[in-house]
Amino acid sequence: MFPIRDHNPSTRTPYVTWALILANVGIFLSYLPLFADDMALNSFFGRWALFPVEVTQNGAFGGLLTSMFLHGGLMHLAGNMLFLWIFGDNMEDEMGHLGFLCFYLAAGIAAGLTHVMMDPLSEIPTVGASGAIAGVMGGYLLLFPKAKVDILVIFIVFFRIFPLPAWLMLGVWFGIQLLGGFGAPTSEGGVAYWAHAGGFLAGLVLTVPKFRALGGTGFWNRTKGHPPHPEAHYPDAVAGVPRAGRGRR
Numbered sequence: 623m624f625p626i627r628d629h630n631p632s633t634r635t636p637y638v639t640w641a642l643i644l645a646n647v648g649i650f651l652s653y654l655p656l657f658a659d660d661m662a663l664n665s666f667f668g669r670w671a672l673f674p675v676e677v678t679q680n681g682a683f684g685g686l687l688t689s690m691f692l693h694g695g696l697m698h699l700a701g702n703m704l705f706l707w708i709f710g711d712n713m714e715d716e717m718g719h720l721g722f723l724c725f726y727l728a729a730g731i732a733a734g735l736t737h738v739m740m741d742p743l744s745e746i747p748t749v750g751a752s753g754a755i756a757g758v759m760g761g762y763l764l765l766f767p768k769a770k771v772d773i774l775v776i777f778i779v780f781f782r783i784f785p786l787p788a789w790l791m792l793g794v795w796f797g798i799q800l801l802g803g804f805g806a807p808t809s810e811g812g813v814a815y816w817a818h819a820g821g822f823l824a825g826l827v828l829t830v831p832k833f834r835a836l837g838g839t840g841f842w843n844r845t846k847g848h849p850p851h852p853e854a855h856y857p858d859a860v861a862g863v864p865r866a867g868r869g870r871r
Contacts, residue, residue, distance in 0.1 A: 624701075625708055625791060626783070629770040629853040632711040638719045639710035642726065643703050646751055649691050650699050657695075667692070671747035674738040685748075686734040687727070692749035702751045708771070709755070709762045712849070716765060716832055729757020729825040736820020740803070753817040756799075757825025763792045764829045765836075768847030772856065783856075789847075796822050 656663040670692060672685035693699040714722035733753020762769075767789040775782050799822065802815035833841065844850070 624774060625705070625771050626774045627772050627856070628708050628712070628788070629772070629785070629855065630712050630766055630849040631851070631854045632715040633851060634715055636711035636714045638723045638726075639706060639714050642710070642723075642751075643706060646691055646693065646699060646703060650693050650696075653692075667747045667749060671749045672734050672737070673747055674742050674744040677738050678742040686731045689734065689747075689749045690727075690730040690751050690754050693751070694749055698750060702755055705755050706751065706758065709758045712766065712769075713758050713761050713829075716836075725761070725825070725828055726754050726758065728828060729760075729821050730754030732824035733757065733817040733821030736824075737814050737817035740816040748814050748817065750814070750817075753814070753821035756818045756821035757828065759792050759795070760822040760825030760827075761829035761832075763788055764826050764833050765841075766847070766849050767842075769849050770853065787847075 653663075653666055656666050670685065670688045672689035673682070676682040676685065693702065710722075710726075713725070717725055730751065730753050733756060734748070737748060737753070767787065769788045770785040771788050771791045773784050773786055773791060775784060796819065799815045799818040802813060803819055837844065841850075
């Protein structure tokens, strides 16, 4: 079950969102050959990933920024870029190009710092843009809580698209990060749940000035929580993916 699109078209070209996607893909491709050599890959991540112990013991803060553009595999990259593609353009639309870039980087750094605070002596490398993208999702929730997000549900051979309000989809996602953070030992590696949760909250807080500039709750009253422009409509969002009819023999 994962989101594939929203019904919230942007009104300007999202150059920064596109540039961030291209940067992440390009950087990943640049070190893709290292996946064939564990020693070389570990050495690469050892130089550019985020290590909480290095931050707390040696003040090595550079990894907070560089780790945001690294990924541990193709599916890791694809999932993150899908979320950035869906939610990034609308945040850039509201904040402007430069404002969105600063917002994205700030949310990513806040996510990394949250991860460090929750396990300050961890020696496990952390990579991924998901903390920054979680910030984008937090900001999106504040500005467009009732925007529709299409979720593709796949169960064995059954698949169907369901439109859900952003507050439900993003709220469930955030709840999963909290449950994962409290239930999964950070010392064992895996998903950086606290980075996701921290980035999400940071993005929500960083969006408050824009929310207030738009009128705060008055903005919600005017839009009813929906995007402030006509929503996109997709014919299969309600009917689902049509099944093939039974042919004649």
